[in-house]
Amino acid sequence: VNGFTINIMKHKKKNIIGIVASPGGHLTQLLQVSKAWSNYSAFYVSTHMSAIPLFKKMGKFYIIEESGRGRLFGTLKSIFTCLVIVNKERPKVIISGGSGCGTFLCLFGKLFGSKTIWLDSVANVEDISLSGRVILPFIDLFIVQWEHLTKRYKKVEYYGKVI
Amino acid sequence: MIFLTVGSMLPFDRLVKSVDIAAGKGEINDTIFAQIGSTEFLPKYIDYVETLNRIEYMEVFKSSKAVISHAGIGTISIALKYRKPLLVVPRLKKYNEIVNNHQLNTANRFLNEGYILKSDDTNMISERINELSKFIPKKRTDNSYRVEKKINDYLKKILDKTDLLYK
Numbered sequence: 622v623n624g625f626t627i628n629i630m631k632h633k634k635k636n637i638i639g640i641v642a643s644p645g646g647h648l649t650q651l652l653q654v655s656k657a658w659s660n661y662s663a664f665y666v667s668t669h670m671s672a673i674p675l676f677k678k679m680g681k682f683y684i685i686e687e688s689g690r691g692r693l694f695g696t697l698k699s700i701f702t703c704l705v706i707v708n709k710e711r712p713k714v715i716i717s718g719g720s721g722c723g724t725f726l727c728l729f730g731k732l733f734g735s736k737t738i739w740l741d742s743v744a745n746v747e748d749i750s751l752s753g754r755v756i757l758p759f760i761d762l763f764i765v766q767w768e769h770l771t772k773r774y775k776k777v778e779y780y781g782k783v784i
Numbered sequence: 785m786i787f788l789t790v791g792s793m794l795p796f797d798r799l800v801k802s803v804d805i806a807a808g809k810g811e812i813n814d815t816i817f818a819q820i821g822s823t824e825f826l827p828k829y830i831d832y833v834e835t836l837n838r839i840e841y842m843e844v845f846k847s848s849k850a851v852i853s854h855a856g857i858g859t860i861s862i863a864l865k866y867r868k869p870l871l872v873v874p875r876l877k878k879y880n881e882i883v884n885n886h887q888l889n890t891a892n893r894f895l896n897e898g899y900i901l902k903s904d905d906t907n908m909i910s911e912r913i914n915e916l917s918k919f920i921p922k923k924r925t926d927n928s929y930r931v932e933k934k935i936n937d938y939l940k941k942i943l944d945k946t947d948l949l950y951k
Contacts, residue, residue, distance in 0.1 A: 646858035653928045657935035744857040746889040781927025784861030
């Protein structure tokens with residue numbers, strides 16, 4: 622078993638995919654579809670310590686500062702950390718669970734040549750999230766969970782709800 | 785045991801207080817275990833913790849008879865998955881509990897489809913809690929595999945075979 626593990630490690634050059642979501646609803650929804658990337662090595666990014674025990678089982682992870690309205694310092698720190706993470710990991714794809722913390726990771730990822738996927742939360746019933754609206758031009762595959770939203774935004778796609 | 789959970793990001797004293805008071809008066813026909821977040825208000829009549837990590841959370845969730853929570857989509861989706869009777873109290877903007885009323889919209893959508901119970905008013909909370917024992921949530925239709933397939937197809941399209949973990 623050890624030999625086999627070492628063999629994989631040797632061939633593993635880097636993490637292909639970056640997964641980002643704040644814990645709670647966003648992470649819950651994204652992990653509903655985790656088989657989508659189970660054939661690729663991935664690293665994980667979240668914003669709260671409560672995600673750590675789960676991430677420890679899944680692979681490499683980063684906990685970044687919470688960003689959002691009324692959290693200027695946290696947001697600035699989070700922007701900088703996202704830049705450092707993207708520069709270090711250089712993932713080919715970033716998949717965001719649609720929380721604020723994914724905005725900067727997707728933005729920097731796009732600048733460094735990553736493809737970006739955004740799964741907007743089912744909680745956004747009347748409109749896509751504020752973060753989603755801001756980052757929409759930088760997202761390659763933007764998935765929403767309410768069909769009526771595809772009428773308002775040409776670029777978004779609907780395949781059903783993940784919950 | 786009924787599990788009361790308000791998420792780890794923000795306190796939700798209005799809900800925790802009302803359940804604590806109802807429990808203190810003996811109005812609730814079951815025991816309560818609460819996850820209350822970091823808050824100044826500490827319950828007197830119910831068992832509680834500040835936060836649970838994800839694994840602990842799932843254990844408590846699965847072993848509970850029913851769940852009371854804010855209208856967070858994480859809790860709603862787990863409740864639907866395990867078909868737990870769920871009573872949600874949406875966080876409301878007018879009480880400064882959240883930045884907008886999206887929890888109310890979410891709650892109404894799921895309420896109208898028969899997935900959950902809802903209470904906007906916390907004064908009557910004990911009656912709604914006691915309804916949980918009779919409430920059978922509608923079974924959800926799981927479309928997550930369609931979203932999963934779309935993402936997987938997209939990854940296959942843009943990534944090389946050499947990117948696969950097990951070649």
